[in-house]
Amino acid sequence: MNSSQRLRALIVDDEDLARRLVREYLQGHDDVEIVGECDNGLDAVKQIGALSPDLVFLDIQMPRLTGLEVLELTGRRAGVIFTTAYDEHAIKAFELHAVDYLLKPFSKARFDDALARARTLHAPAAPAGAGLDALVARRTAPLERILIRDREQVHVIPIDQVECIEAQGDYLAIHAEGKCHLKPQRISEIEEQLDANRFLRVHRSFIISLAHLQAIERPGPDRHAARLRSGKRVPISRSGYEKLRTLV
Amino acid sequence: MHPILADPRRLLWYELAWLAAGVGIATLLHLTGQAEWSGALEFALPICLVWSFVAVSSYYVCRSLPWSQRRWPVALGLFGGVSMLAALGWLGLGEAWDSLGGLLLRGKPFVALSSPGWMMYFAAGFALYLLSLLAHDVLVAFESVQAAARREAESRVLARDAELQMLRTQINPHFLFNSLNSISALTGFDPAAAREMTVDLAQFFRRTLALAERERITLGEEVTLCGHFLAIEKRRFGAKLQADLRVSAEAAACLLPPMTLQPLLENAIKHGIRQVDGGGTIAVDAGVRDGALHIAVVNPVAPDDAPANAHGVGLKNIHERLAVLYGPRARIVWQRSPTQFAIEIHLPVDKESGA
Numbered sequence: 001m002n003s004s005q006r007l008r009a010l011i012v013d014d015e016d017l018a019r020r021l022v023r024e025y026l027q028g029h030d031d032v033e034i035v036g037e038c039d040n041g042l043d044a045v046k047q048i049g050a051l052s053p054d055l056v057f058l059d060i061q062m063p064r065l066t067g068l069e070v071l072e073l074t075g076r077r078a079g080v081i082f083t084t085a086y087d088e089h090a091i092k093a094f095e096l097h098a099v100d101y102l103l104k105p106f107s108k109a110r111f112d113d114a115l116a117r118a119r120t121l122h123a124p125a126a127p128a129g130a131g132l133d134a135l136v137a138r139r140t141a142p143l144e145r146i147l148i149r150d151r152e153q154v155h156v157i158p159i160d161q162v163e164c165i166e167a168q169g170d171y172l173a174i175h176a177e178g179k180c181h182l183k184p185q186r187i188s189e190i191e192e193q194l195d196a197n198r199f200l201r202v203h204r205s206f207i208i209s210l211a212h213l214q215a216i217e218r219p220g221p222d223r224h225a226a227r228l229r230s231g232k233r234v235p236i237s238r239s240g241y242e243k244l245r246t247l248v
Numbered sequence: 249m250h251p252i253l254a255d256p257r258r259l260l261w262y263e264l265a266w267l268a269a270g271v272g273i274a275t276l277l278h279l280t281g282q283a284e285w286s287g288a289l290e291f292a293l294p295i296c297l298v299w300s301f302v303a304v305s306s307y308y309v310c311r312s313l314p315w316s317q318r319r320w321p322v323a324l325g326l327f328g329g330v331s332m333l334a335a336l337g338w339l340g341l342g343e344a345w346d347s348l349g350g351l352l353l354r355g356k357p358f359v360a361l362s363s364p365g366w367m368m369y370f371a372a373g374f375a376l377y378l379l380s381l382l383a384h385d386v387l388v389a390f391e392s393v394q395a396a397a398r399r400e401a402e403s404r405v406l407a408r409d410a411e412l413q414m415l416r417t418q419i420n421p422h423f424l425f426n427s428l429n430s431i432s433a434l435t436g437f438d439p440a441a442a443r444e445m446t447v448d449l450a451q452f453f454r455r456t457l458a459l460a461e462r463e464r465i466t467l468g469e470e471v472t473l474c475g476h477f478l479a480i481e482k483r484r485f486g487a488k489l490q491a492d493l494r495v496s497a498e499a500a501a502c503l504l505p506p507m508t509l510q511p512l513l514e515n516a517i518k519h520g521i522r523q524v525d526g527g528g529t530i531a532v533d534a535g536v537r538d539g540a541l542h543i544a545v546v547n548p549v550a551p552d553d554a555p556a557n558a559h560g561v562g563l564k565n566i567h568e569r570l571a572v573l574y575g576p577r578a579r580i581v582w583q584r585s586p587t588q589f590a591i592e593i594h595l596p597v598d599k600e601s602g603a
Contacts, residue, residue, distance in 0.1 A: 014522065015426065016486050021433035040525070061422065063523040063550070085425035104429035 007032045007122060010051060012044040012070070013059040013083065018104065022057050022083075025111045032115070041065025042154055048074045055118055060084040065147070065154070068136060073149045077132045079122060081114050097131035142195035146174055148181045155181060159198070163212035163228050165190060167205035175232065200247065202226060202240035216244065250307055251387055263300055270296030273372050280368065283359035291358035295345055299338060299373075303380040306330070310385045315392070331377040338373030339366065419453070420514070423480075430484050445483050452476040459506040464598070467534060467541070468500035470509050474532075477510055481517055488527025489517065499534040502541045503598040505573055508566070509543060512591060515562050516547035520589055523550040536597055544592040551586045563591070570595070 009032050013019045019037050026032050035051050038044040041064045048056060048070070058080055060067040067082060068090070082101035084090060094101045100114050146162060148155040161176040167187040174181045191201050201207045208226055215227045216236070224236040226244075236244065252258045273296070274288035283291070309330055313323055343366075350357035361369060427449050434442035455473045459465050471493065478491050491513075509532070516530045528548035535542055563582060570578040574595060582591040 015430065015484050017430040017433040017484065018426075021429065021436070024433070024436045085429060086421040104425050105432040106429075 005031070005122075007054045007119065008035045008051070009033065009055040009057065010036045010038065010044070010047055010053040011057045012038045012041075012047075012062070012067070013057070014039045014062045015059075018059065018083070022111075025108055026115075029115065031119075041067070041070050044070045045073050045149065045154055046152060048076055053079070054122055055079045055081065057081050057083055060087050060090050065156075069147055071132065072136050073147055073154060077136070079118065080132060081118060093135050097135045099131045099135055142198075143190075143193045146181075146183070146190075148174070148183045150181075157181065159195075160209075160211065162199075163209050163230055164232065164234055165199075165207040166234075175230075178230065200240070200243060202234065202236045202244060204237060206234050206236075206240075208234055210247065213248075216241075216248075250304055251391060252304055252307070263297070266296045266300035266303075267293060269376055273369070276368065276372070277359060277361070277365065280365070282361050282365040282368070287358045290353075291342075291346060291350075294349070295338075295342055299341065299376075302334070302337065303377060306377065306381040307384045307388070309381060310388045315389055327378060327381050331374050331381065334377035335370055335374035338377070339370050342366075342369055342373075419456075423514075424449075426484060427480050430480075434483070441483065445480060448476045448479045448483075452480065456507070462506060464503040465506045466500060466600070467495060467502050467504055467509070467543075470504065470506065471495055471500065471534075474510050474513055477513060485517070485521065485527065488524075489521050490527070490529040491532070492529055493532045495532070495534040496536065498536045499541055499543075501599055502536065502595075503600060504541070504595055505569065508570075508593065509545075511562060511566055512543075512545045512593075516545055516589070520547035520549045524548050525550075539597055541595045541597050542592060543595075544590065546588060546590045548587055549584065549589045566593075 009026065011019045011022050011034060013022070016039070019039075023034060026034060032055070035053055036047050038047050041062045044056075044058070044062075045065065047053075056076070056079060058067040058070065060082060061084065065073070067084075071077070071080065080099070082090070082094065082099065083104060083106075084101060085104040091101065091103075093099075100117055102111060102114055144159050146157045146159065148157065157174065157176050162174060164175050165187065166173040166175070168182070170184055170186075171182045172185050172187060172190060174183060187201070187205065187207065191199075191207055194207065198211060199207050199209055208228065212228045212230070213226055214229050217225045217227055217233070219225055222238070224241045226234045226236055228234065252262050270293040271289070273292040274283075274285070277283045277288040277292070278285045282288075309326065313326065346357045346359055346361070350359075359365070427445070431442050431445050431449070434445060452473065455469075455476065459469060459473065474493070478489075482489050482491075513530060513532070521527050521530065531544075531546045533542075533544045533546075563580075567580050570580060570593070577596045579594040580591070582589065584590075
């Protein structure tokens, strides 16, 4: 191991004792420097952005944002070691995508193993974290809330508030409660994550919430539009109309 | 669906019984000298086959008078009246088949009965329909016994599910593994605290297992259990978590189902204290007023935290459990303001006999 290459680590866990244990386990490793600690997900998003650490010890069940949501918001896809006490879904996903994780309580030996693996991955020739990418993109459960990062702020929009989602170039415009939020994501990607019983892609660039749908209008022959409860109108394509007719 | 028509095997036996009845009628007509043997058979068998499908209607007559709400004069009147009507139809069918069918197939009536012959035939129709009613009545009673057995089995499965659910919530894996992780951390710098936490954890599980076997425990016992629980959680969350328990002596002696207060505290931490920067205090207040036991739990919540679904599920479980045990005598109300969550349980006062 090249001793000149120091690893800068961030510890994220809402329990003080859990952070303390990671700190203790890191004491014997002179090549790792702890650059910060966070006790909630929002803070973690900020610190990862500000410090860009090489390695993040990331708890999954945290207040405000879960560990997976922190990754989604920061776009971080490598140098993460998850720590969790118990989370069946997450663990299945980790196994599936070969992402490293520590089950609390973990031994020093197991911790050292994970750290050694992280070091080799941090080497310049290491491949990018394809596993994490897939993990964040393909979540098993349907989306319950949409997270939007706006400079230093994070907006959390509960999914029932979302009335429609519109593709605008590389961004999504998410309309909720009279406001419009922009998020860099593809419409096909979010379509996959949404509950198909509650949301429907009615047009190449529009997804609507069925709960917010008020009426289907016919502005012209062979043309349809959805009127939402807020009064907003959304165009419906021919195939979108077919899908809508089978549902409604 | 009709229990005979829906089951091919039952239908086969049913039709065989009617054919036997047809043979019986033909024999009767032959023996009394009303008709010759082959004509009597050709007359009676088709009628019985057709009539068997009319007689299945007796199932619905029986169903209209369930055993539990049956008054015998009404039942007898109805059965007699219906059988009389049916016998009239049976007579009409017989006469029509005898003249028309006979004319078409033989060129003359099958039997050409005399008036006493038709009287006898009519009486047979009455008796057969009445018999069909009685047979269906037995069938309906049999079905309802089976349905009751099925319902009882279902409710036993539900009860066992509820029990399993309860055990699972008591041994919350998050709580267990995180506590062990905290102990692992403490051993490094505060072995005495690690030992204390181990003892609290053991006491909590030991008491949980002991109490869960009993139907009712005193609030005092539940509060002791919650004391161990809170001691563990305070180690985990440090200064973030404070608790203020006020339980009057009278309230502590009251009986209630085990694990009534503990899940409320667990919820208060999971959905309240943990989500609030800087934490806060869980206030528990239990007392007896106006002949009822009141238990109130108040905790701070994060203002921007959307009311989580999980919270609702936990509360719904407690609500259902109390509803099953106490019915309308138990009340549970909760209220959420932007910064606070408050829940209050009202139970009828129930004390150990002799106390």
